Amino acid sequence: MEEISFTAASFDKFCSEKKLMASRCKKCGAVWLPPRPLCLKCKGKDMEWVELKGKGKIVSFTTIGVGPPTMIEAGYDRNNHYCAGVIEMEEGCRMTAQILGVDVEHPESIEIGAPVSVDFIERGCFSLVPSIANVKKIYAAFRAS
Numbered sequence: 132m133e134e135i136s137f138t139a140a141s142f143d144k145f146c147s148e149k150k151l152m153a154s155r156c157k158k159c160g161a162v163w164l165p166p167r168p169l170c171l172k173c174k175g176k177d178m179e180w181v182e183l184k185g186k187g188k189i190v191s192f193t194t195i196g197v198g199p200p201t202m203i204e205a206g207y208d209r210n211n212h213y214c215a216g217v218i219e220m221e222e223g224c225r226m227t228a229q230i231l232g233v234d235v236e237h238p239e240s241i242e243i244g245a246p247v248s249v250d251f252i253e254r255g256c257f258s259l260v261p262s263i264a265n266v267k268k269i270y271a272a273f274r275a276s
Contacts, residue, residue, distance in 0.1 A: 137168040164224040185249030192216030232275040247273035
C-alpha cells in the first residue's frame with residue numbers, strides 16, 4: 132500500500148472522500164488532529180493514519196459575522212452569522228470547525244459539552260492564485276446532535 136504523508140494536502144484528500152482522518156502515534160497511542168508526522172506527547176516518529184468515528188462534543192465556540200471570503204461567498208455576513216468552535220473528538224484529539232445546526236441568533240442556547248457529529252460540506256477555496264481561487268473543496272464541519 133502506498134504510504135500517505137501526514138500533510139494538510141493528505142488531510143484534504145481524505146475529507147474529499149468524506150473520511151475524518153487523524154494521525155496516531157504507534158509508540159504512545161496519542162491521536163493528533165490535524166494530523167502530524169511527529170507525536171507532540173512522546174516525540175515518536177512512527178505514526179499511522181486512523182479514521183475517527185466522527186463523534187465529539189463542543190468545547191468552545193463563537194459566532195462570526197465578518198468572515199473570510201469563502202464564508203462570505205457561502206452567504207454568511209453581518210446579517211447571517213455562522214458558528215465555529217473547538218470540538219473534542221471521542222478519541223481525545225481536538226479540531227476547530229464550523230458548527231452546523233445551532234441557533235446562531237441565540238448563542239446563549241448553544242451548550243458547551245453538546246454532542247456533535249462530523250458532516251462534510253462543499254465550499255469554495257480561498258486562494259490568491261486565480262487558477263485555484265474558485266475550486267470547490269470538501270470541508271469537515273460538525274452538526275449538533
